Amino acid sequence: MPDTVIRLAETHPRCTVLGPGNRFVVWVQGCPLHCAECTSPAWIPQTGGVEIGIGELADRIIDAAIDGLTLSGGEPFAQAHALAELIRRVRTVRDLSVMSYTGYVVEHLRRHGDAAQHRLLESLDILVDGPYLANRHAALRWRGSANQRLHYLTGRHRPEPDEDSAGLQIELGADGGIRWLGVPTVRQFRVEFERQLGLTPAPPVERP
Ligand code: SF4
Numbered sequence: 001m002p003d004t005v006i007r008l009a010e011t012h013p014r015c016t017v018l019g020p021g022n023r024f025v026v027w028v029q030g031c032p033l034h035c036a037e038c039t040s041p042a043w044i045p046q047t048g049g050v051e052i053g054i055g056e057l058a059d060r061i062i063d064a065a066i067d068g069l070t071l072s073g074g075e076p077f078a079q080a081h082a083l084a085e086l087i088r089r090v091r092t093v094r095d096l097s098v099m100s101y102t103g104y105v106v107e108h109l110r111r112h113g114d115a116a117q118h119r120l121l122e123s124l125d126i127l128v129d130g131p132y133l134a135n136r137h138a139a140l141r142w143r144g145s146a147n148q149r150l151h152y153l154t155g156r157h158r159p160e161p162d163e164d165s166a167g168l169q170i171e172l173g174a175d176g177g178i179r180w181l182g183v184p185t186v187r188q189f190r191v192e193f194e195r196q197l198g199l200t201p202a203p204p205v206e207r208p
Pocket residue numbers: 031032033034035037038039040044073074075102103104130131132
């Protein structure tokens with residue numbers, strides 16, 4: 001895949017529950033970590049999703065009515081070169097806040113990351129590190145398990161109360177379908193939510 005392309009799972013133009021303020025969210029496709037308890041197993045394969053040019057995605061972010069950009073997935077640091085370039089291009093037009101999730105811990109990225117991963121890390125205002133672990137489930141600010149840490153890497157944001165969940169954003173899509181964004185405060189939220197609404201049950205690969 002060329003460096004000028006990002007393999008994308010999904011985007012959202014205005015999310016209020018994955019970082020401070022209103023944020024454009026980019027969920028990348030592909031994660032090399034393959035955690036057994038991943039809450040988004042459909043986004044682990046490196047071959048799914050769609051490819052999008054960095055310029056096209058940058059334009060969509062620049063045009064959105066937002067305060068910042070949040071990167072999630074999948075594993076953003078598996079596409080570090082392209083995402084660092086995406087941030088650079090966006091910031092030539094708008095000085096947006098950027099937050100990213102990663103399944104790696106920040107110490108690993110600093111010690112063992114490659115040049116592109118260091119560049120992406122240096123581009124971030126906030127990093128949430130570590131994978132979701134169901135046996136450490138917790139309702140915390142922007143994250144769902146107690147091992148996940150919130151790092152304020154620049155002075156752009158004032159740290160928010162750590163224990164307060166940001167809640168969920170629930171929407172009716174243009175196709176009439178219901179979707180939700182954010183970090184659930186309870187385990188098995190997806191299964192229970194879909195059961196109560198009479199929606200198609202989550203596929204069996206979705207673990208708690
Ligand atoms: S690091 Fe995150 S996205 Fe990757 S497999 Fe683990 S939980 Fe899933």
